Amino acid sequence: MTTSPLSTQLVDETPWRQFVRDFMxxxxxxxxxxxxxxxLLLALFAPWIAPQNxxxxxxxxxxxxxxxxxxxxxxxxxxxxxxxxxxxxxxxxILYGLRVSLLVGVVSGVIALAIGASLGVxxxxxxxxxEQILMRIVDIQLGFPAILVALILIxxxxxxxxxxxxxxxTVQWAYYARTARSAALVERNKEYMxxxxxxxxxxxxxxxxxxxxxxxxxxxxxxxxxxxxxxxxEATLSFLGLxxxxxxxxxxxxxxxxxEFMLSGKYWISVYPGVALLLTxxxxxxxxxxLRDVLNPRLAR
Amino acid sequence: MFVFILxxxxxxxxxxxxxxxxxxxxxxxxxxxxxxxxxxxxxQIERERARVALGLDKPGWMQYLLFVKNxxxxxxxxxxxxxxxxxxxxxxxMPATLELATVAMLISIFVGIPLGLYAGLxxxxxxxxxxxxxxxxxxxxxxxxxxxxxxxxxAVQLGWLPSTGRGPTTEFLGMQLSIVHWDGLxxxxxxxxxxxxxxxxxxxxxxxxxxxxxxxxxxxxxxRAKGLRKSRVLGVHLLKNIMIPLVTVIGLELGSVIAFAIxxxxxxxxxxxxxxVIDSIFQLxxxxxxxxxxxxxxxxxxxxxxxxxxxxxxxxxxxLTAAKN
Numbered sequence: 001m002t003t004s005p006l007s008t009q010l011v012d013e014t015p016w017r018q019f020v021r022d023f024m025x026x027x028x029x030x031x032x033x034x035x036x037x038x039x040l041l042l043a044l045f046a047p048w049i050a051p052q053n054x055x056x057x058x059x060x061x062x063x064x065x066x067x068x069x070x071x072x073x074x075x076x077x078x079x080x081x082x083x084x085x086x087x088x089x090x091x092x093x094i095l096y097g098l099r100v101s102l103l104v105g106v107v108s109g110v111i112a113l114a115i116g117a118s119l120g121v122x123x124x125x126x127x128x129x130x131e132q133i134l135m136r137i138v139d140i141q142l143g144f145p146a147i148l149v150a151l152i153l154i155x156x157x158x159x160x161x162x163x164x165x166x167x168x169x170t171v172q173w174a175y176y177a178r179t180a181r182s183a184a185l186v187e188r189n190k191e192y193m194x195x196x197x198x199x200x201x202x203x204x205x206x207x208x209x210x211x212x213x214x215x216x217x218x219x220x221x222x223x224x225x226x227x228x229x230x231x232x233x234e235a236t237l238s239f240l241g242l243x244x245x246x247x248x249x250x251x252x253x254x255x256x257x258x259x260e261f262m263l264s265g266k267y268w269i270s271v272y273p274g275v276a277l278l279l280t281x282x283x284x285x286x287x288x289x290x291l292r293d294v295l296n297p298r299l300a301r
Numbered sequence: 302m303f304v305f306i307l308x309x310x311x312x313x314x315x316x317x318x319x320x321x322x323x324x325x326x327x328x329x330x331x332x333x334x335x336x337x338x339x340x341x342x343x344x345q346i347e348r349e350r351a352r353v354a355l356g357l358d359k360p361g362w363m364q365y366l367l368f369v370k371n372x373x374x375x376x377x378x379x380x381x382x383x384x385x386x387x388x389x390x391x392x393x394x395m396p397a398t399l400e401l402a403t404v405a406m407l408i409s410i411f412v413g414i415p416l417g418l419y420a421g422l423x424x425x426x427x428x429x430x431x432x433x434x435x436x437x438x439x440x441x442x443x444x445x446x447x448x449x450x451x452x453x454x455x456a457v458q459l460g461w462l463p464s465t466g467r468g469p470t471t472e473f474l475g476m477q478l479s480i481v482h483w484d485g486l487x488x489x490x491x492x493x494x495x496x497x498x499x500x501x502x503x504x505x506x507x508x509x510x511x512x513x514x515x516x517x518x519x520x521x522x523x524x525r526a527k528g529l530r531k532s533r534v535l536g537v538h539l540l541k542n543i544m545i546p547l548v549t550v551i552g553l554e555l556g557s558v559i560a561f562a563i564x565x566x567x568x569x570x571x572x573x574x575x576x577x578v579i580d581s582i583f584q585l586x587x588x589x590x591x592x593x594x595x596x597x598x599x600x601x602x603x604x605x606x607x608x609x610x611x612x613x614x615x616x617x618x619x620x621l622t623a624a625k626n
Contacts, residue, residue: 136312140312140316143601143602143605144560144598144601145556145557145560145561147560147561147563147564148560148597148598148601151563151578151594152320152323152324152594153323154582155324155582155590155594156323156324156326228441232443235443235445235446236443236444236445236564239445239564239567240445240563240564240567240579241579241583242582252445255445255446255449259449262449262452262457263452263456263457263464267453270449271453274446274449274450277443277446278442278446281441281442281443282441285441
């Protein structure tokens with residue numbers, strides 16, 4: 001990142017430290033970050049934390065099914081968040097589901113970022129016909145709601161983890177491409193780019209080492225918001241039964257499974273996975289909001 | 302203007318072409334319609350006959366041309382499940398979806414704009430902050446989750462409103478509508494609120510931002526300085542000026558309300574197009590899926606076109622032909 005020489009003289013701080021300090025200024029954003037870290041750790045270490053392996057069908061006992069939160073199992077252990085229709089411990093199912101949801105959201109987000117950013121930056125860099133056609137495609141795609149695009153793809157491809165990821169990438173890449181292009185258009189005409197070109201560096205080096213790193217801040221902001229969107233969209237697709245297979249239940253599928261029991265008052269099967277989904281999305285959005293403020297050069301403090 | 306519409310129309314044709322290619326690829330190349338159409342006990346000769354009847358013996362590009370030709374004449378195939386033309390099945394369900402979309406849009410407009418106005422005029426008041434907090438919540442919560450909570454609260458716990466299904470319909474203006482009577486309307490309330498929540502948040506935030514921007518402008522100061530009544534300044538001068546971006550967004554959201562109805566209809570078992578398409582995907586009733594996607598895309602593209610044209614009429618500063626980039 002380029003900081004102007006003046007500010008580095010006045011404030012004896014690295015850009016990173018400055019960034020951290022700026023970020024910490026909002027208490028609610030710090031709460032969001034703490035929550036997000038907690039969610040990530042829980043998801044990462046789910047196999048060690050979870051009281052039960054929810055995929056291991058031999059461990060399940062139908063006698064334990066639909067127990068209210070806090071009740072005791074046949075084996076004497078306590079189900080903190082109750083059990084579902086198959087006698088699965090909800091807490092364990094949620095921890096594993098969180099893993100699946102986050103994985104799908106992050107993987108699709110990162111791939112979409114890579115594709116969208118390279119297309120967007122190259123569009124700004126090369127311009128001409130290529131830029132026009134690409135941006136027209138972006139415009140057209142962004143005119144359609146994400147759920148419709150995802151539905152078309154799922155209807156065509158069928159469901160499954162990799163298909164959901166493909167659908168999510170297709171839905172998201174256009175946002176990144178648009179953001180990357182507008183950021184690159186600004187950066188393209190700056191002096192350091194002229195200097196890099198003047199030095200006679202090869203085009204790929206100018207692109208990779210100079211242009212792309214400087215378009216990253218806005219992309220990171222869009223990225224956090226998009227990951228939250230991707231997680232919500234995956235949950236929606238899974239809820240509709242079009243997303244992930246039952247063998248790898250994400251939070252959306254858990255909510256969907258609990259739906260049939262909700263009308264008979266067994267709320268916990270559906271509500272707790274929903275709360276987990278909600279906390280994750282809200283935490284990501286809080287962090288994203290603060291990142292937008294901190295990384296926005298117009299609001300530079 | 303003319304050039305603009307022409308360009309947009311050609312773009313529309315392109316979008317439809319790409320969508321149909323995608324859908325066609327999924328329909329005929331990846332899957333085998335014969336496997337689904339013909340009973341498993343059918344022998345080789347019967348299979349072959351069905352293959353010829355469906356045109357599957359022809360090369361791929363010819364099949365596609367045939368598909369396009371039939372689609373252009375309004376024939377998108379027969380539903381496997383209902384045994385009737387797919388388009389007919391969809392048009393039958395359309396009033397239910399449009400009804401739900403209308404309820405949702407009305408809620409978001411008539412609740413959203415007043416709340417947005419208030420939040421914009423008194424940004425520091427506690428109520429305004431509460432309104433904004435609600436709008437943030439409405440933005441970040443997934444629609445289906447809110448729907449479940451609505452059912453749990455109002456249908457299961459309080460028992461005020463029915464949880465699923467559509468109320469009794471009556472003939473109204475040649476359509477079977479349920480919302481003209483309270484008996485039917487109460488069924489539409491929960492799904493309507495559910496579908497409205499996202500749009501509502503959007504409209505609140507947009508109205509607020511517009512109001513905040515406009516109250517500082519000279520024309521507002523002048524109107525106040527003229528000694529006009531407050532209601533006139535707000536109702537006529539301010540509202541007129543913030544309407545332009547609002548109309549655009551509301552128009553664009555009309556299409557997305559219909560797309561998002563897929564989710565709401567599935568939760569509330571509302572018998573509209575969205576529920577139909579989800580059911581059809583599960584039953585592998587491909588002609589209906591294709592017809593739904595084509596119709597929705599067509600509707601979307603059409604709405605976008607109308608909005609663009611309306612925008613240029615509402616706001617003379619926007620010159621469509623100039624927007625060539």
